Amino acid sequence: MGLVSRLLEERGIATVCVATGRDLINLVKAPRALFVNHPMGNNFGAQGDSAMQTDILRTALAMIVNTEVGGELKDYPTNWAKPFQFAPGGARKPDQQSEGFAVKAQQR
Amino acid sequence: MQPIKYVDALGEYYGSMGHPPYRWTINETAPLHRLSKSLSECTVSLLTSGGVSQCSMPAFNPDARNDHRLDAIDRDISATDFQVHDSYYDHSDADADINCIFPIDRLRELAANGEIGAVANRFWSGFMGRIYNRSKITDETGPAFADALMEDRVDILVAAPS
Numbered sequence: 367m368g369l370v371s372r373l374l375e376e377r378g379i380a381t382v383c384v385a386t387g388r389d390l391i392n393l394v395k396a397p398r399a400l401f402v403n404h405p406m407g408n409n410f411g412a413q414g415d416s417a418m419q420t421d422i423l424r425t426a427l428a429m430i431v432n433t434e435v436g437g438e439l440k441d442y443p444t445n446w447a448k449p450f451q452f453a454p455g456g457a458r459k460p461d462q463q464s465e466g467f468a469v470k471a472q473q474r
Numbered sequence: 475m476q477p478i479k480y481v482d483a484l485g486e487y488y489g490s491m492g493h494p495p496y497r498w499t500i501n502e503t504a505p506l507h508r509l510s511k512s513l514s515e516c517t518v519s520l521l522t523s524g525g526v527s528q529c530s531m532p533a534f535n536p537d538a539r540n541d542h543r544l545d546a547i548d549r550d551i552s553a554t555d556f557q558v559h560d561s562y563y564d565h566s567d568a569d570a571d572i573n574c575i576f577p578i579d580r581l582r583e584l585a586a587n588g589e590i591g592a593v594a595n596r597f598w599s600g601f602m603g604r605i606y607n608r609s610k611i612t613d614e615t616g617p618a619f620a621d622a623l624m625e626d627r628v629d630i631l632v633a634a635p636s
Contacts, residue, residue: 367521367523367601368635369499369608370521370619371633372505373612375504375506379629379631380508380630381633383633386635387480387635389479389480389481393481394498394499394500397504397507401477403475406563407564407567407574408568414570416579420577420584423581423632424584431513433506446475452480453564
């Protein structure tokens with residue numbers, strides 16, 4: 367998706383990637399990337415957490431205005447409530463539902 | 475918590491599925507298009523690569539490789555009219571609330587209160603990853619996507635890889 371973003375920038379469309387894979391997005395060097403240290407699939411936060419979803423979206427949109435050099439990677443300040451791992455295999459079974467949520471961290 | 479090292483984790487996972495080693499694209503610099511207008515004047519669209527499709531559409535292949543499918547999704551779609559099929563991540567939260575990966579309701583709210591100019595006519599879902607034939611993106615599907623966004627007068631694309 368970073369590859370697509372680069373191509374769009376060259377065509378005059380501003381892009382920002384909201385990514386949960388810091389090393390992945392950094393390798394391809396997306397024009398603007400906001401790294402969110404949540405499980406893959408929770409780029410904008412937990413289910414029902416509309417406040418954080420909005421805040422992450424706003425933070426990403428602010429990068430459209432504020433980024434001056436292509437390839438900027440910014441870290442969104444957040445703490446996911448439980449440790450998580452790379453979790454291939456699709457959705458959890460019903461008895462393994464996540465109780466995941468995130469707390470926005472203090473801005474450094 | 476330290477970020478997960480997905481390059482290593484995915485390399486092992488792809489190998490366990492019998493796929494050849496994935497050659498990641500590595501760039502040192504990136505292009506940047508700076509806008510000459512404010513967010514409140516911009517038309518914004520969203521792209522997800524999380525195997526998200528409308529319920530009336532066929533499901534994405536959850537184990538896809540080299541899948542260049544790209545769905546256009548009407549901007550007025552209900553947030554409950556989606557299905558998610560992707561075996562590479564846990565999408566149980568997204569199954570319950572699509573805004574976790576594809577914040578269509580949140581974007582519409584920002585348009586309603588004037589923080590952005592407008593939501594584009596179409597949202598997008600595709601580029602699912604595990605794409606080994608990358609030249610097809612740079613030569614075909616990427617330019618076609620750019621054309622579609624320009625047709626919708628999109629200024630900004632927010633992309634969420636999953």
